[in-house]
Amino acid sequence: MMQATDKQENPTRSGLVTAPELKRHGFFRNVFSGIKSLLEGMKVTFHYLSHPSTVVTQQYPENRATLKMMERYRALLTMIHDENGLHKCTGCQICHDNCPNASINVVTRSNPVSGKKELDRYIWRMDSCTFCNLCVQVCPFGVLKMDGSFEGAVYDRRLFVFTLNHYAGPAAGLLAKVADPEERKKMIEPRDRYSGPVPLNGQELAGVKALKKAESGCCGGSGGCCSDSQGSQGSKEMK
Amino acid sequence: MTGITENIWQAKTVAQRAAEALPESVWFALGYMVLGVVGVAAFIAVLGMGLIYAERKIAGHFQCRLGPMRVGWHGIFQTVADTLKLLLKEDVVPAQADKFLHILAPLFTLLGTILVLAVLPMSPIVHVSDVNIGVVYVGAVSGFGVLGILLGGWSSNNKWSLLGAMRAGAQIISYEISATLALLVVVLFSGTLRLSEIVESQAAGWWIWRAHGVGIVAFLLFFIASLAEINRTPFDIPEGESELTAGFHTEYSGMRFAFFFLAEFINMFIVAALTATLFLGGWMPFHIGDFAGFNAIMDMIPPGLWFTGKTAFLVFLIMWFRWTFPRLRVDQLMRLEWKVLLPIGFANLIAAAVVVLFNFYFFPVR
Ligand code: SF4
Ligand code: SF4
Numbered sequence: 001m002m003q004a005t006d007k008q009e010n011p012t013r014s015g016l017v018t019a020p021e022l023k024r025h026g027f028f029r030n031v032f033s034g035i036k037s038l039l040e041g042m043k044v045t046f047h048y049l050s051h052p053s054t055v056v057t058q059q060y061p062e063n064r065a066t067l068k069m070m071e072r073y074r075a076l077l078t079m080i081h082d083e084n085g086l087h088k089c090t091g092c093q094i095c096h097d098n099c100p101n102a103s104i105n106v107v108t109r110s111n112p113v114s115g116k117k118e119l120d121r122y123i124w125r126m127d128s129c130t131f132c133n134l135c136v137q138v139c140p141f142g143v144l145k146m147d148g149s150f151e152g153a154v155y156d157r158r159l160f161v162f163t164l165n166h167y168a169g170p171a172a173g174l175l176a177k178v179a180d181p182e183e184r185k186k187m188i189e190p191r192d193r194y195s196g197p198v199p200l201n202g203q204e205l206a207g208v209k210a211l212k213k214a215e216s217g218c219c220g221g222s223g224g225c226c227s228d229s230q231g232s233q234g235s236k237e238m239k
Numbered sequence: 240m241t242g243i244t245e246n247i248w249q250a251k252t253v254a255q256r257a258a259e260a261l262p263e264s265v266w267f268a269l270g271y272m273v274l275g276v277v278g279v280a281a282f283i284a285v286l287g288m289g290l291i292y293a294e295r296k297i298a299g300h301f302q303c304r305l306g307p308m309r310v311g312w313h314g315i316f317q318t319v320a321d322t323l324k325l326l327l328k329e330d331v332v333p334a335q336a337d338k339f340l341h342i343l344a345p346l347f348t349l350l351g352t353i354l355v356l357a358v359l360p361m362s363p364i365v366h367v368s369d370v371n372i373g374v375v376y377v378g379a380v381s382g383f384g385v386l387g388i389l390l391g392g393w394s395s396n397n398k399w400s401l402l403g404a405m406r407a408g409a410q411i412i413s414y415e416i417s418a419t420l421a422l423l424v425v426v427l428f429s430g431t432l433r434l435s436e437i438v439e440s441q442a443a444g445w446w447i448w449r450a451h452g453v454g455i456v457a458f459l460l461f462f463i464a465s466l467a468e469i470n471r472t473p474f475d476i477p478e479g480e481s482e483l484t485a486g487f488h489t490e491y492s493g494m495r496f497a498f499f500f501l502a503e504f505i506n507m508f509i510v511a512a513l514t515a516t517l518f519l520g521g522w523m524p525f526h527i528g529d530f531a532g533f534n535a536i537m538d539m540i541p542p543g544l545w546f547t548g549k550t551a552f553l554v555f556l557i558m559w560f561r562w563t564f565p566r567l568r569v570d571q572l573m574r575l576e577w578k579v580l581l582p583i584g585f586a587n588l589i590a591a592a593v594v595v596l597f598n599f600y601f602f603p604v605r
Binding site for chain 1: 297299300301302303305560579
């Protein structure tokens with residue numbers, strides 16, 4: 001507070017402790033500049049006090065119906081699907097490689113019609129994600145976004161690992177080039193949230209069941225191994 | 240000048256009433272004493288809760304938050320709930336602590352607070368005891384607060400607590416000087432040490448603005464130094480959460496922590512009340528010299544309300560400081576006292592002496 005600028009102290013008195021209070025003119029200037037800056041600060045806080053509109057606190061859950069999350073809130077990784085239900089992911093795996101926690105597993109396949117490599121499953125592990133937003137930023141096609149739906153608590157941790165894309169198949173741009181709607185339909189295969197190489201693996205989940213190795217069809221949701229091995233197998237099978 | 244107030248509000252303390260009742264019956268006198276004691280105790284409890292709630296609400300809004308909102312309407316019962324929790328909480332005394340001193344420390348701190356409350360003239364009738372050396376008394380018994388902090392830090396057998404306590408000692412010894420220098424200015428002006436007489440001497444105008452700036456400087460000095468004495472932010476280095484966990488009360492929990500906490504908040508009230516008494520006329524209404532009409536209108540507001548208003552304003556100011564200013568470093572704290580406040584305090588005292596010598600006030604008193 002009281003040490004405004006003691007950078008340019010006079011060099012002749014080196015060895016002494018130099019402080020603005022010791023200088024002839026420094027004393028009052030220092031006191032007044034101190035008071036002025038304090039008043040400035042008080043003005044800012046008083047503005048907050050006198051303007052209740054500056055309050056950012058949300059009265060959740062009372063205002064659950066009207067709650068509008070902030071635009072930049074990061075809670076749920078989502079893949080943007082356009083009005084036709086198509087996404088733009090090419091399965092390039094850049095996000096997969098860039099995730100610091102290996103929370104993303106991009107499983108690719110060869111298209112049954114064209115034979116081209118494309119997205120099969122986009123598997124996201126919410127439980128190990130730190131919501132760093134790197135995946136959203138590195139994606140060259142702007143496929144991903146962070147959603148504000150923060151009510152992510154579940155009773156079974158298997159539910160934290162799921163598929164983001166709604167179908168396996170080429171990206172929206174490629175699909176648009178295919179003229180024949182019959183052929184288009186053949187290229188696409190629907191993918192729901194919990195089918196495939198995720199720990200839940202398409203099971204019914206009546207209440208909370210114990211995780212069993214055999215049932216889950218993979219390593220039972222422990223560690224990040226499951227979708228990886230399954231995924232590469234899956235893509236081999238496709239070929 | 241005092242004629243205006245003398246006939247309207249005959250100041251009478253609870254102690255005086257007890258003394259008058261004594262010849263009639265011992266029980267009357269005892270009744271008044273019990274009234275005084277119970278009154279102060281109840282006052283502390285209620286005021287403590289009120290201040291804590293107010294502080295949390297105001298702090299919330301200073302920081303774009305809402306503060307307590309859940310318990311009762313706008314969290315109005317939050318402090319009650321917290322108090323219950325603190326009362327029922329397990330009281331942990333560290334194994335290596337000096338148990339006797341550990342228990343004694345919070346009591347000392349609260350004792351200092353209660354003793355000061357007893358002499359505060361809150362209104363002509365709400366005044367427990369009028370001591371003829373009131374100002375000196377207040378300075379002396381407020382030392383109990385420091386004693387409690389020092390004991391608490393020492394007996395906890397914890398390095399952080401000890402550091403916090405030592406800091407408190409250094410801080411209070413330093414700032415006591417400035418506070419006293421500013422206090423002496425008012426003593427010079429009013430020519431008395433009795434708090435009730437200091438209040439009455441301000442019938443024509445409050446000391447803060449009657450002495451050509453000297454009063455304002457003294458007011459600021461006293462206010463700042465008192466804030467440091469009660470370890471209020473920005474001078475809360477004995478607690479220093481970021482450096483010392485919780486400073487001197489790191490090892491305290493439950494009721495004993497509540498005592499420290501309560502004392503802290505009541506002290507805030509005391510500082511505000513004392514500052515109001517010394518510089519803003521205490522319960523004295525706002526008077527301008529001989530403007531009888533204006534003064535009569537001001538007299539219609541009861542003195543208790545004047546006192547409450549002034550004190551509430553100063554309490555708000557203290558809270559405002561707390562939620563705006565960053566905490567000082569230890570060396571900055573010492574520099575502020577010894578190199579800034581102390582010289583100003585001495586110069587101000589000399590100026591005050593000159594003012595008194597030449598009777599150079601607005602609205603001369605005597
Ligand atoms: S937000 Fe970060 S941690 Fe989460 S999936 Fe994306 S890159 Fe991985
Ligand atoms: S989301 Fe983006 S980066 Fe990730 S695989 Fe799809 S196109 Fe590539």
